[in-house]
Amino acid sequence: MIGQMLFVPLLALAYLACMFAVAAYGDRAARLGRSLGGPWTYTLSLGVYCTTASYFGAIGVAMEGGLAFLPIFLGPVIAMFLSPLVLYKMLRIAKAYHITSIADFLAARYGKRSKLGILVSCIALIGVAPAIAVQLKGVATSIHLLSWGSVHEGAPFLATDTALYVALGLAAFTILFGTRQVDATERHQGMVLAVAFESVVKLVVMLAVGGYVLFWLYTGPSDLAAHVEAAGLDRLLTFDGTGMSGTDWLLMTLVGGLGFMFLPRQFQVAVVENQDPGHLTRASWALPAYLLLFLLFVLPLALAGILQEVPVPDLTILQLPLDHGAYALAVAVFLGGLSAAAAMVVVETIALATMVSNDLVLPFLLRTGWLSVAASADPSRLLLLIRRLAIVLIVLGGYLFYRLVGAHLTFIEFGVLSLLAAAQFGPPILFGMYWRDANWIGALIGLCLGFAVWCYTLLLPAFVMAGFLRRGAADPWSVRLRAAQPAQSAGLPGPDSRGPRDLLVAAAQLAGAGAGLAARPRDRAGPEPGRDVRGCLVTGGRHPDVARRGADPRPARHAPAVRGCGADRRAVRSRCPAPGRAPAAGRPR
Template identity: 40%
Template sequence: MESWFILAASMAYLLSLFAIAWYGDRTGDQGAERRTPWLYALSFGVYCTSWTFYGAVGRAATGGFYFLPIYIGPILMIGLGWPVLARIVRVAKSENVVSISDFLSARYGKSRSLAALVTVAAVIGLLPYIALQLKAISVSFEILAGASLGTDLNQMPGGTALMAALLMAAFAILFGVRSVSANEHHRGLMMAIAAESVVKLAAALAVGGAIAYSVFGDPATFFEAAANHPGFLDLIRLDSIGADWWVACLLSALAILCLPRQFHVAVVENTHGGDVRSSAKLFPAYLVAINLFVLPVALAGLMLFPDGTTNADTFMVSIPLSQGWPWLALAAFIGGLSAATSMILVEMVALSTMICNDVAVPLLMALRPDDRRLRDDPAGILLLIRRSAVIVLVLLSYGCYRLIGPAFPLATIGMMSFTAVAQFAPALLGGLIWSRASRSGAFAGICAGFLGWPTPCCCRPSPMRDGWLPAPCGRGRSA
């Protein structure tokens, strides 16, 4: 496809999100007391990033069932452990918290040092995850545009990744950082995120179903092809599942509570406690549906590109293009764009709030204790800090994207960030159920855990793929 057409379609999609968010803001007061369980459950879909849309297929094509842990963990945590989330919501409302760092601080004596530590750890740990989204947008765009990617576009400062990042920053500032009210709910932003959840689910089902039907025709043919493909058969053997599979399930279960964006949509944006129970059924069903065609698409990619020169993370776009279906490839690109933008938007809102409240404001108060404007009318300064934080985060994420390059697959980058935020879980859960949990213990635990990040098991796949380290026994290629 022509690059200008892809850009036009992307801009049209992003403008539609602006329109949805604007409508949600205009009607927010009218529906403030109305329960919206579907909207709340769909906002949980921000968990499904480009790692889900592209990376799950890539992981399945290189690791078999190793794509499942990042969904099994959340399904069990939300589906069965929803009373834990409900209790977090009740405590958060009683304490008027606006972020996970604020929540942990409130549970441990309003500790500013603990809140600052959580904020710094979250920013460092999530920069690669945000960069992952930029990488997915850039790579899929280049594949879809192909030879039509003009020299003018190639020479554009920062390329399409920086342009997309700046657009996300503008969206986050307009609809997520417009005021500093602690009790504010960003209904417009949540409506846009829910709409994106529908778009990426529809794209995953449409593209995955079309690929599965065209290559295999029916389930029986798929199972026969899987049985006759020696490489794929080795990948999906149950005895290939090792201890790291279970560790990934645990990390994912903890991440669904500790990721700042998930905490924001599940806790901060919650308006009715009863919606938590509804999400316990709807969100697991969403995760199952969005992964229905992961294995068929992975096998189709291995069959159509047997030489291994095509990146498995791009099968959702590469397969339709190879079959002469550019419009289906465009649908896959829009689905991936939707998955990436929803994550970037909410993460920027959550992290900018944490930076402002837990790092910037305490520093300003310490440096300028006699500033009456900061004490009497801080709204303007706080808004400036939050908006500046969004822009800085975008630029840092873009720098991280440039450093990552093509070496790391999407699943590796995502699991690194999951490992980082999982360090908050002991302090989070301990503060809920253990009366003797102390601030010093929580601080020491997060420090000790974060010093070991990124763990060798998360960084291991890339060196193995590059031939620096031997692959573990019983495993084939690594994602």
């Protein structure tokens, strides 16, 4: 019995060690100047979008709403098809201006406004907590199911709190993984290689379980279809079975696409870690193909789960092999879930730790005079310390969220919470890229309104449902925001009630942009909004001054208006580049 209880955690440790070895190999190759990040590695690293929320949760949603799981994956497919319009432009701008996070990017779009960077960092920090929480929940519940044969979600003692140990383990893993050195480019070739590896693992496991269920438990698709028809489950194969309106479907597709592009971890792997913009060409079709394969067996697994009367829909992928004696396959499913969780936590926390150190802590230290660039001989140690602390706090924040409301939300609801929080970065970034009159006040107001609506319509109901707030606490506001009515009834939205919330967030963003347009702070002192970067759009991705010069396509050295602590921050980062890497952020390579 004890052996069985220890087997799964030991296996998890062995698997994490394996991922660490892959990352170490990638880092060593990078130090030797060998590039392992080809287009396939880049494409597979974008698969970090599929976390445990997708790995476990998509089947759970399909069991209740048939094809309702699809929109948040169709959004990324369309976004990748449109990559020449958006992602490629983001890549060029980020490379020209040495942008290392989405907060940097948004601030840079509006004349290097540090206020925007701070706001984006704070929203990302809060918005990512549910996503971290679902990873902990996924790993902890699957360990319980494999070890004890049941899911234990009650309040645990310290000694039996699996989620806490998973959180601490993942935090330690991330620190070892991504903060061994400070690199001015913020690139981690080893991490990207490990993430690509885990994308392969989870895809192979999904296909293996799908094949097992379809061709082992049943004799093939026709046999499963006959059982489905006999059980009267045809409804799940139609659009009516999703329980979504056309508007809901459209908005969820939009949220999926925006979230895919603007989640901090997606920005990290798609933009910051990109070694060659040409890799986007392969990813534009290979990632949709990856997603198609990943989702190929979701519906058959969900239908089999209903037919086999699996008690916890979100754990169907694990329960089906377990119930039929395929323990080895169940262990493989667990490892797939673990790798999805580990990769997500590693990339997300590294991206957030970079934002925390570069946009929150360092500017604060420099502004208050607690840190002086001249006085500090080796700032890389301080930077690493800040990032390591940030990683621990971010993971513990996710753990806290899991403990507070984790038992009341399904996997996909966690995921959608974070997806919507990140999707809010889309409008200000897209406005900044495509609309000359967009200004930073509009972006700021839009983000504040969008975040407030997100908190009220999604975060608050989660806490109401968990019993931390009086169920009627949201009533007065719910009367005014009638579209957000589910907040007062069921707690979190089901598939049929997300649309109005998305609409509200979008409306708040547009209102903010409109308000900002009305304010038009262009005439005030300070750099002209978007002058340095947005001009790239009308000059084919080059800086306007460069376009005027004609021959030299490099970004002008004087162009970005680096002000105040931003300059100091760059000075700090530029003093600790990795050997053999770019000399300093802020200069053209």
